[in-house]
Amino acid sequence: MYRILVVDDEKDERKVIRFLLKKFGFELEIVEAANGKEAFEALVRNPFDILLTDVKMPFVDGMELAMQVRKRYADMEIIFFSGYDDFSFVKKALTLRADNYILKPVKPEEFKQTMTEVMENIRKHKEEQEKREVNQLFIKKHILYRLLNQTPIDVLQNEYPYLSFDFLNDYNRMILVHSDTTFLDRLFEEENECFYELIRKATLDSKYDVINLNPFQIALLFKDNSRRLITYQQAAMQIQQKIQETYGINCVLSVSDHMNSPVQLAQTYSELESYLNDRFFYSDVFIYPIDTPLKDSKEYKEDECLLEKIEKSLQQADTVELEKKITIIIQKYDKRTKTSQGYLRFLFARLLQLFFQAMPEYSKDSMNRYIELMYSYKHFSDIKQTLLEVQRKVIKRLEEEKNSPKHVIGVVKQYIIENIEKDLGLDMLAEEVYLTPGYLSDKFKQETGSGINKYIKQVRMNKAEELLSNTNMKVNNISKTIGYKNDSYFIRIFREHFGVSPKKYRDMKSA
Template sequence: MSRLLIVEDEPAIQNGIMAMIPDLNLPLQIVGACFNGKSALESLETLKPDIVLTDIKMPGMNGLELIQKSREVMPSIEYIILSGYSDFEYVRTAMQYGVNDYILKPFTYQEFREVMKKVCEKVENKKMYNYRRYIQELLFNNHPEKNKEAEVPGKYCCHYLALLCLGAFSVRSVDFITPDYTVWNAPEIEKRINDKMGQSGQCCVLDAKVTNEKIVFISVTDESVMHVKRFVNEASNYAKELDMPLTIALSNPFEDIEQLNKIHHEARINLSNRIVLGKSSVIIPEDTAPIENYVAINSQQRKSIHELLGNENLAGVIDQFLLLAEEWKKARLPQVICEFSAKYLVSEIYNRYDFLQKLYLLEDLLSKVEQVVCSSAGFGDFKEGIAGLMRDIEEDVVRSKVNLNVHEVVERIYQYICQHYTEAVSFEQLSRKFGYHASYISNTFTGIKGISPMKLMTNLRIAKAREMLADSKWPLKEIAAMTGYNDVNYFSRIFKEVVGVSPKQYRKNIRQGDVDKI
């Protein structure tokens, strides 16, 4: 509503204007009427008009002097000049003071209404602009300066804050998803929602830091939930129109808009914790119990993944991920859990291959996971994107094998045996991983290292067994199992062949201090 001050020294004209204003059907409120410029100037700070409709020729202080002096006090006021044809030179002077509108006397109803409508729209647009800027300051600045020209445009009992997110949520200020701007733009959304809410409320729609999100500040005339339902119903239409899931995070009703920064921060946390990839939903404060990140992969599934990685079966790991992803989709797990679990899988792959650590930083790979997630308009995009990233890693693994020369292969097998000698190592499978025949690699290994792979493994196992026999009371059967032998008799025979005495005799000699027999 625009506040109007009328300044006219002829009572008949002043009364006629005052009688005409209600019939214009415009957002105008008469806050005062004065008969000269001096009294009008004195009343400005009290009446705080948005528009001053003033005659030019008046006793004491004319309209031009009023405009000139009032600019120093309240520069934001819009002025409309009432002028006769003989006063047009005064109008030219008024234009120099920034007055853009005038009405020539005598005037018709239609002429008067057109000018008043134009100025009202200008005032309301200016108010909305100032108000929107102030809301932005409150949202993104903990201690904004109070804007004297910013006020809630209307009388409302409370407010809501809503965050709209098309597709995936992102904490980065990067546009991963770019919806059709002709549909998904703040002015268009604001107009549609305001038209739907009617006189019961008003919203201000602001751009967020990324294009697939919008911030909606809603003011309502009462606490009826119907106002919020109208907003949600209208906003939800964008999911169908843009063929993307839409998540709406709503705040509780509040009165103090100075708390917007805190409320916005809480709403973003709720959105990031609760948004589900590929599903439209409304998040309300009652749903916002804290969520702890966890890996949505149970112990049996992890064991299976580790076995696949141990056999360098990355294709199997990818298949396992695709099955897991379907479970996550069915369980409607939040985006944050899906992302956390995908990062776990990629980390496990990264830690399995030493050469990947030379090719990438782990942070770079995890950043790629995040990019896939944040670019996902639906769950299918997420699933295929993560699988595609894993396939890229698989190609790197294949290329690394092709590029390895035989000396590098021997060194890798040597390191593998040194780290896994207590396990059931199949040299044939180990050779096949690097694309070589087992007998060729065995002979080459022996030539380079001066010891055969099997002899190296046996020596490492027996050395470990000697340590355990000397430093523990473990039964022979358990020592055999912990050094890679399932058969204790076979272990004892191999031990005696290498050391010269049986494990039992070796332990006895250690305890008796008979060093010569060890």
């Protein structure tokens, strides 16, 4: 319900206004004040939607009151009413953005029309404000999503120059919630209030935002509360238990340390994901990281770095670098008696897991059998032998893949996507993969059913569509970002592809 403050030094006049408001069915909470001073005190205590004030009053007149109100409440609706049919009052009222000026004695129909217009103005203003708030909330969550997915903060600040990024400083902790099913994604589609209530109760009303990262993960970003009664680890345990009890789903949660700066968001998310790698070995543990002294050791961190490099070599099919890194890690622990057997089994099981990820044709059961062998061996030489055996299979597969047309085309497609702003051409791409232009052109068409130039155009149009829909970048900047130096040419190509100009496309999307 909206609130109106009726200000007049004559009680009978205030009664008339109250009577008319009730008569015409305006649903308003009505508060009265006998003068401007009393009215301003009421406004300071509580906000109002409408100020209906007499012009001539003792202490503080209506004009002065309106001036003070405008400084404090820029969007409040103001209506003057007075027995003075004086143009100077009307003129001054207009400079204060008064919504109307009613003469005494008040004419009921005129009053009804004025109030109807004012109420409609308030409704429209509230709707616009809600839309702005929803849009701003959407943009902020979109920014958080992109930050977590490694978009540099300065890039986002350039894309949203009108938005203050100070809100990022509010976040001090992160909990990553992971499910092996698309359960979390379904919750977002259903806008499940029960789920949000569940988190709120588990965290004792902590302030947080939820970011839907993908069908299997959400991130809970907390605004630290120094008066917390439970730790974030305890909160995570309660969330996990509540999800299990309510939905029958076993989620795993990863809890961050305190974050001091927005630039830590992406790094923290990566760390939380890496903690979840351990769940493969702990089927009955749902909260990570597992608190062990080894986690903080220099040796553990060195091994984690080496595993990351091995994973990168596998992804890039760099068999030479892969063999080097495997040799380093084997030599590091060969005949090293001071390292615990448990950690060695864990480390080399992680390596096997990376190998099997590079061989999707192998089933999870096959991988599990090898992992079980790792934990059953009594000698390190057996672990080493099994690892090298699997490594040989992986390298053979990677070499075959590297020499296949499919792999080459994959490399070319990835290069196009990552370098779309460049002046791409067949000769340049052929040089990147050490093939002749003609051979590459033929193989690309065989594998994809499309010519290279057509594929480049499609990638550029997809990127243009994304930037027009999700950013406020100018059309000429988008043109350069996707590799078109000539804006007119880009607009023509875009119109041919989508049937409308870039500007029209953006307008349609935002409508």
